[in-house]
Amino acid sequence: MAPIEAVTAPAESDVVVIGIAAPAGSGDGAPVVVAPGLEATVTGAVAEVAHAVGASTKVGSTTRVPAPEGVPGASVVLVGLGASDGEVSDETLRRAAGAAAHACRGLGSALVLLDDERAEPVALGAGLGSFRPAKVTGSDGGDDDEISDSVRVFVAEGGADAVARAATIAECVGLARDLINTPPNLLFPGSFADRAAELGREAGLEVEVLDEAALAEGGYGGILAVGGGSSRGPRLVRLTHRGAENRPSVALVGKGVTFDTGGISIKPAAGMEQMTMDMGGAAAVVATVILAARLGLDLTVVATVPMAENMPSATAYRPGDVLTMYGGKTVEVQNTDAEGRLILADAIVRACEDSPSHLIDTATLTGAQMVALGKKTPGVMGTDEFRDRVAELSRSVGEGGWPMPLPEELRDGLDSEVADLTNVTPNRWGGMLSAGLFLREFVGEGVEWAHIDVAGPAYNDGGPEGYLPKGGTGVPVRTMLAALEDIAAAG
Known part of the structure; x- marks a missing residue:
């Protein structure tokens, strides 16, 4: 990811990013x-060049042209902002800046001129768009152009913060992307736990790691x-950021299946390589x-992260097994490919022992989730008011969360004749909602809870788009940050 800094005057750069919008009326x-920051005569020259080459004004489209006289760079990346007859939204700025930063990769230093009054969405989009996935390579060197890349964002006075x-x-979203993109032979439960612990200590977090022996002693059956x-045993990682006393406490739980074959209920071979993102x-x-620690959020955040690799073998769990979960509930396994809810259930019970206000x-x-909402819209379930608030915040930051119900008529499908619950229902329909109902059984009483299903949004199997790269996207880091800041502000 290219370094990002603020400048309050247009500075000489290798490439300059300039926004263009469709003219009012017929177009x-x-x-x-x-x-912003360029004289009218200079922007007029840019407009002439854009018109001459037929540059598209569609949001996020990019066209590179030689820089007209007066532009502080050797070339210009024109990026579409849509129509000129309306307010440009923060998400449009993020998408445009992201697409432009992606187009500038390998060109050296870039100066972004889009909106000096709204520095954060422009800088965030540019930062996210400049992300370049790490590559496992046998060569000694790297791409020299990546080393020289940098992004400067033109801002009004006071916009540097x-x-x-x-x-x-952007750096923390990039961290999530890098973890997702790491091949599963390199990122497995033990190495993932070590990496998370290392990152946590560097950020000043309290760190706890439970290995197989500790998990067995604690009764983490799922x-x-x-x-x-x-052969690579599971882990449970706990990372804690402490706020001041008497401040809210929020639990975060994330599914960490480092590779998912489906277990005994094995998945089809086609597309299984993408299960590195599970x-x-x-x-x-x-x-x-x-991110909460680096931004100094004044609330306590405790992350409880279960990590496991779901493989078929002589020691694998089977359909028909009954598991005793952490906290004592029993679950009849009917499908070993419905494994995420099992490790989340253990982690949710442990997280609720800390008496958080929100989870x-x-x-x-x-x-x-993808059948219901497509690949870009997270489904948000949970307690009604908090669910709706998290979904609203998700849309406000551009991650698009949508509130989904937990219909009580689906709950009966989780009843088991041999255990407290089954891990799947016999009903073909409403699979995302049934999974949410299963998780609800493990949430502590009185805890405001939201579950965010990102089966599609967490991974982009198409080409780069806006500030989203191919591969891991980092969704829903920005949604969770917005929710944490909202809870902290409410105090």
Whole structure:
């Protein structure tokens, strides 16, 4: 990810990012140029060039052209902002800045001129868009162009703090993306736990790691069962950021299945390589608690992160097994590919022992999320008021969460003849909602709770779009940050 800094005057750069919007009315003629800090004659020249080359004003589209005289750079990346007859939203600025930063990768230093009054969305989009996935390579060197890349954002006086905040958020989202993209032979429960612990200590967090022996002693039946088929044993990581006394306490829980074959209920081979992202919820939670510490949020945040690898073997758990979960509930396993809810259940019970006021858990939980909402819209379930607030905040930051119900008529499908619960229902429909109902059984009484299903949104299997790269996206780090800040503000 390119370094990001604020400047209050246009400075000479290798490439300059300038926004263009469609002219009012029919759309004929030169586009409207959005480039604070440049003189009108210069923006007029940019408009002429944009019109001459037919540069698109569609949000996030980019066109690179030679810089007209007066522009402080060798070339210009024109980025579309949509129509000129309306207010440009923060999300439009994020998407445009992200697309432009992606287009500038490898070109050296970039100066972004989009909106000097709204520094944070511009800087955040640029930071997220400049992300480049790490690559496992046998060569000694790297890409020299990545080393030289930097992004400067033109801001009004006093905007430097907003840019610094955006850079911190982008770095932590980038951390989540890097964890998701790490191949599963390199990121397995033990190495993931070590990495999370290392990152936590660097951020000044309290760190606790439970290995297999500690999990067995504690009675974490769900985590042990899911991880039992792998030669690489499960872990439970706890990372704590302390706020002042008498401040709210929030629990975060994230699913950390470092690779999911489906276990005995094995998945189809096609697309299974993408199951390296099945720890996307855990990656987001680790990144979020580190972000809370780096931003100095005045509340306590405790991340409880179960990590396991779901493999078929002679020691794997089976359909028909009955598990005793942490806290004592029993679960009949009917499908070993519904494993995320099992490790989350253990972690949720442990998290609720700390008596948090709020709990947010997130997971790449169900394919049914994508059936219901597509690949970019997280499903948010939980206690009604908090669910709705988290979904609203998610939309406000551009991650698009949508509130979903927990219909009581689906709850009967979780009844078991041999245990307290089954891990799946016999009903084909409403799979995301049934999973939410299962998790609800483990949430402590009186805890405001929201579950965010990011099965689709956590991973982009298409090409880069706006500030989203191919691969891990880091969703829902920004949603959880917004929720933490909202809870802290309410006090």
